[in-house]
Amino acid sequence: MLRKVAITLAVLATVWIGGDAPRAMAADPIQFGAIIPLTGAAAVVGTQEMRGIQFALDAVNAKGGVRGHKIEVQFEDNQAKSDVAVLSFNKLVDLQHVQMIFTGYSGPTLAMAPLATRKKILMVNAGAQSDKLSTASPYLVNTLPSTGDEVKVMSKYLVEQGKKKAVVLFENDAAGIGGRDDFLDLFVKAGGTILAQEPTQFGQTDYRPALLKLAAAKPDVMYVVITAGMVQLAQQLKQMNPDFTTVGSTFMSDPAAIADPASTGLIHTQAQINAPPELAAAFKAKYGDDMDFFARQYYNAAQIIFTTLDKVLAENKPVTGENLHDTLFAIKTFQGLLPMTFNSNTATVPIGINMMKDGKDVTLTEVTAQ
Amino acid sequence: MLWLQLLVNGLETGCALGVVAISFSLVYATTKIFHVAHAGIYTMGGYLAWWLVTHGAPSAVALLLAVAACTVGGAMIQSQIYARLERRRATHLVILIASLGTLAVMQNIIAAVFTPNILQFPIPWAANVMALGGEVRLTWAQMLTIAVSLAAYAGVMWFAHYTILGKRIRAVASNPFLAQITRLQPQSVYVIVVAIASAIVALPGVLVPLDLGLQPYGGITPLLTATIAMIAGGVGSITGAFALSIVIAELQNLSLLVMPGEWSIGITFFIFVIFMLFRPTGLFAAR
Numbered sequence: 001m002l003r004k005v006a007i008t009l010a011v012l013a014t015v016w017i018g019g020d021a022p023r024a025m026a027a028d029p030i031q032f033g034a035i036i037p038l039t040g041a042a043a044v045v046g047t048q049e050m051r052g053i054q055f056a057l058d059a060v061n062a063k064g065g066v067r068g069h070k071i072e073v074q075f076e077d078n079q080a081k082s083d084v085a086v087l088s089f090n091k092l093v094d095l096q097h098v099q100m101i102f103t104g105y106s107g108p109t110l111a112m113a114p115l116a117t118r119k120k121i122l123m124v125n126a127g128a129q130s131d132k133l134s135t136a137s138p139y140l141v142n143t144l145p146s147t148g149d150e151v152k153v154m155s156k157y158l159v160e161q162g163k164k165k166a167v168v169l170f171e172n173d174a175a176g177i178g179g180r181d182d183f184l185d186l187f188v189k190a191g192g193t194i195l196a197q198e199p200t201q202f203g204q205t206d207y208r209p210a211l212l213k214l215a216a217a218k219p220d221v222m223y224v225v226i227t228a229g230m231v232q233l234a235q236q237l238k239q240m241n242p243d244f245t246t247v248g249s250t251f252m253s254d255p256a257a258i259a260d261p262a263s264t265g266l267i268h269t270q271a272q273i274n275a276p277p278e279l280a281a282a283f284k285a286k287y288g289d290d291m292d293f294f295a296r297q298y299y300n301a302a303q304i305i306f307t308t309l310d311k312v313l314a315e316n317k318p319v320t321g322e323n324l325h326d327t328l329f330a331i332k333t334f335q336g337l338l339p340m341t342f343n344s345n346t347a348t349v350p351i352g353i354n355m356m357k358d359g360k361d362v363t364l365t366e367v368t369a370q
Numbered sequence: 371m372l373w374l375q376l377l378v379n380g381l382e383t384g385c386a387l388g389v390v391a392i393s394f395s396l397v398y399a400t401t402k403i404f405h406v407a408h409a410g411i412y413t414m415g416g417y418l419a420w421w422l423v424t425h426g427a428p429s430a431v432a433l434l435l436a437v438a439a440c441t442v443g444g445a446m447i448q449s450q451i452y453a454r455l456e457r458r459r460a461t462h463l464v465i466l467i468a469s470l471g472t473l474a475v476m477q478n479i480i481a482a483v484f485t486p487n488i489l490q491f492p493i494p495w496a497a498n499v500m501a502l503g504g505e506v507r508l509t510w511a512q513m514l515t516i517a518v519s520l521a522a523y524a525g526v527m528w529f530a531h532y533t534i535l536g537k538r539i540r541a542v543a544s545n546p547f548l549a550q551i552t553r554l555q556p557q558s559v560y561v562i563v564v565a566i567a568s569a570i571v572a573l574p575g576v577l578v579p580l581d582l583g584l585q586p587y588g589g590i591t592p593l594l595t596a597t598i599a600m601i602a603g604g605v606g607s608i609t610g611a612f613a614l615s616i617v618i619a620e621l622q623n624l625s626l627l628v629m630p631g632e633w634s635i636g637i638t639f640f641i642f643v644i645f646m647l648f649r650p651t652g653l654f655a656a657r
Contacts, residue, residue: 038486039481039486040486040587043485043486043487044487044488047485047487172632197630198626198630198631199630199631199632200631203488203585205488205582205583205585206383206582208379209376209379209622209623209626209631209634210626210631212372212375212376212379212626213372213626213627213631216372228488229488229583231488231490231583232488232490232582232583235490235497238497238499239497239499239507239509240507241499241507256487256490260490262497
C-alpha cells in the first residue's frame with residue numbers, strides 16, 4: 001500500500017515539476033514578448049514594429065487565437081540600448097516565463113543573444129541587420145537579409161552603373177560599423193575603390209562636417225549606414241547639392257524621409273515585402289499611418305510565429321523556446337506577406353533596389369540573395 | 371574651399387552654443403545654481419514653436435510665443451523650486467538634484483506629448499539655400515541662427531552694462547549679502563535673471579531645431595558644451611562664454627581637416643583640459 005502511495009506521489013511530483021514548463025492549458029493565453037525601441041531616436045521605427053505585431057495579434061485573437069489560445073505580447077522598451085535590452089530580457093524570461101521574444105536593433109539583439117542561447121528562448125528579429133546576427137545564437141532567427149546580403153547586391157549594382165569610387169558615412173555603433181565593414185569588403189571585391197569614411201553618432205542630426213569632408217574626396221557614390229535622422233541627412237545633402245549619388249540599405253527607408261522632397265534621388269536596397277491593399281488599408285484605418293516596411297516586417301514575423309505555434313500545439317508539445325525553435329526549422333518555408341525559407345538562421349528573401357522619388361519609394365530592380 | 375565651409379558651419383554652431391552659454395552663465399554667475407533644467411527650457415522652446423507652427427501660427431509669432439512661454443517657465447522654476455529650497459536652507463547639491471529632476475520631468479513630458487521621434491519644422495523656406503561668395507552654402511535657418519545669436523549677444527552685453535536692471539543684477543552677482551542689506555532684493559533678482567536667461571535660450575532652442583530637427587533629449591549636449599565654454603571663458607564673463615563657444619565649435623569642425631570625425635570631440639576637449647590646467651579661472655576671468 002505504502003509503495004502504491006509512493007509511486008502515485010512520485011508520478012504526481014513528476015507531473016507537477018513538468019508542469020513548471022509552460023505547457024499551454026486549454027484556453028490559457030500564451031504570452032510572448034517584444035523588446036524594441038519605443039522611446040528615443042529609434043522610436044519612429046520601434047513604434048511601427050510594435051504596431052505590426054499588435055495588428056497581427058488583434059487579427060489572430062479576433063479569430064479565436066491559435067488553437068483556442070489567445071496570444072498576448074508584452075512590449076518592453078529597449079531605447080535601442082543594449083543594457084536596457086538585457087534587463088528587459090531577464091524580466092520577461094525570468095519573471096514572466098516568456099518563451100519567444102521579438103527583437104529589434106542590432107546592438108540590443110546581439111547583447112541578448114547569449115542569454116537566448118543559455119536559456120533556450122526563441123528570439124525573432126525582423127528589423128536589425130548586422131551580419132553578426134546570423135551567427136549570434138542558434139535561438140535567434142532573422143526574417144530579413146543581413147546588411148552583408150544587401151551590400152553585396154548594392155555593390156554589384158553600383159559597379160555595373162560605373163560608380164566605382166565610394167565614400168562611407170556610418171553610424172558609430174554595431175549596425176553602422178557592421179554595414180561599413182561589409183561595404184569596405186564587398187564593394188572592393190566587386191571592383192570598386194573606397195576613398196574615405198566618416199562616422200556619426202546615433203541620434204546626431206548635424207551631418208554637415210562629415211558630408212563636407214567626404215565630398216572633398218570627389219566620390220562617385222556615398223554609401224550611408226545610419227539608423228536615425230534620415231530626413232535631416234536628405235535636407236543637408238540637398239543643401240550641398242553634391243555631384244555624387246547617395247545610396248544605402250533598408251535603414252534608409254524611414255517613412256518621413258521617403259515623404260520629404262529632399263530625399264528624391266536617394267537609392268537603397270530593401271527586403272521586398274508588400275502588404276495586400278486591403279491589409280494596408282485596415283492598418284491605416286486603425287493607426288492613421290501607412291503600413292510601412294517595419295510594420296510589414298513585424299506583422300510577417302508574427303505570422304511566422306503563429307504558424308509555428310499552431311504546429312507546436314497540434315503536436316501537443318509544451319510551448320517552450322526550444323520547441324518553437326525546432327518546429328520553426330522543421331516547417332522551414334513560410335508563406336506570409338512574402339515567401340521565405342530558413343535554410344539558416346537568416347531567411348532567404350528577395351532584395352530590391354529602390355529609389356526615392358517625389359515622396360514615393362520606387363523599385364528599380366529586384367534580386368534574391370542567399 | 372572645404373575649410374571655409376567648415377569655418378562658416380562652425381561659426382553658426384558656435385553662435386547658437388554661445389547664446390546657450392551666455393544665458394547659462396547669467397544664471398550661474400548670479401544665483402550660483404547649476405541650472406541643468408535650462409536644457410529643458412531650451413528643448414521646450416523648440417517644441418512649443420513647432421506645435422504653434424503646425425497649428426497655423428506664423429513663424430515669427432511662434433518664436434515670440436515660445437520665448438514668452440520659456441520666460442514664464444524659467445521664472446516658475448526659480449520661484450517655485452529653487453527659491454523654496456533655498457528658504458529651507460538646501461545646499462547647492464540638493465538644488466542641483468532638484469534641477470536634474472526638473473529636467474527629467476520636462477523631457478519625459480515632452481516625449482510623452484510630442485513622441486520621442488525626431489520632428490522637423492514644416493517650414494520649407496528654412497531649408498532654402500543661399501550660396502555666399504562661391505562655394506559657401508548656408509540655409510536660411512543657419513543664417514537666421516547666426517544673425518539672431520549675434521544680436522542676442524549684443525543685446526545681453528548692452529543690457530548688463532547700460533540698464534539699471536542689468537547693473538542691479540551685476541551687483542547681486544558680485545555680492546549677494548551686500549545686495550540684501552542694501553535692499554536690492556536678491557531673490558526677486560534671481561527670478562528675473564532666470565526668466566531673462568530662459569527667454570534668451572529659447573532663441574537657439576527654436577532656431578537650431580529649425581535646421582536640425584527636434585528631439586526630447588536634444589538639449590543636454592548643447593548645455594554641457596555651453597557649460598564647458600562658460601568655465602573656459604571665465605565664469606561671469608559674457609564675452610568669454612560666447613567666444614569660447616565659437617572656438618569649441620570651430621575646433622570641432624576644423625579638426626576634421628586633419629583627423630577622422632570620431633576623434634574631433636575627444637581632441638577638442640583634451641585641448642581644453644590642457645588649457646584649464648594653465649588657466650583654471652578661464653580666459654576672460656576678472657583678475
